[in-house]
Amino acid sequence: xxxxxxxxxxxxxxxxxxxxxxxxxxxxxxxxxxxxxxxxxxxxxxxxxxxxxxxxxxxxxxxxxxxxxxxxxxxxxxxxxxxxxxxxxxxxxxxxxxxxxxxxxxxxxxxxxxxxxxxxxxxxx
Numbered sequence: 001x002x003x004x005x006x007x008x009x010x011x012x013x014x015x016x017x018x019x020x021x022x023x024x025x026x027x028x029x030x031x032x033x034x035x036x037x038x039x040x041x042x043x044x045x046x047x048x049x050x051x052x053x054x055x056x057x058x059x060x061x062x063x064x065x066x067x068x069x070x071x072x073x074x075x076x077x078x079x080x081x082x083x084x085x086x087x088x089x090x091x092x093x094x095x096x097x098x099x100x101x102x103x104x105x106x107x108x109x110x111x112x113x114x115x116x117x118x119x120x121x122x123x124x125x
Contacts, residue, residue, distance in 0.1 A: 002026040002114040004096045009119030012086055018121060020081040022096030030054070030074040033105045035112055036081045038092035038121075045095070045109045049081060052105045059107045064090075086123045093118040 008020040020036065035050035049070040050059045058070055069082040079096060097112035106112055 004116035006116045006119040011122045029077040031102045034079040035097045037095045040092040047109045088125045
């Protein structure tokens, strides 16, 4: 059973930084792409960033390119999201997610089959 547990959310002022972490368990972590999704109130869940199974490829939503960085540590079964230059519009619940298929890299929220309970990120203006 896939389990994903996020941590690191919080309240930060615009222009500030946060680092989210996700611990994964339940299957061979290094065979699957990982991603961060987010959902703001009244909006659909959206793709933020993804990283391939070996960490060689990454993908970002246009809205976060140049500000967010996704990384993974396959030895520790963790994935992280470094968020810099945060904006009020980044406010959302952030979810760690992974695919059912091996060795892929989805670039849409709908391609991710498992996600954690989420962590709240609030950016004040």
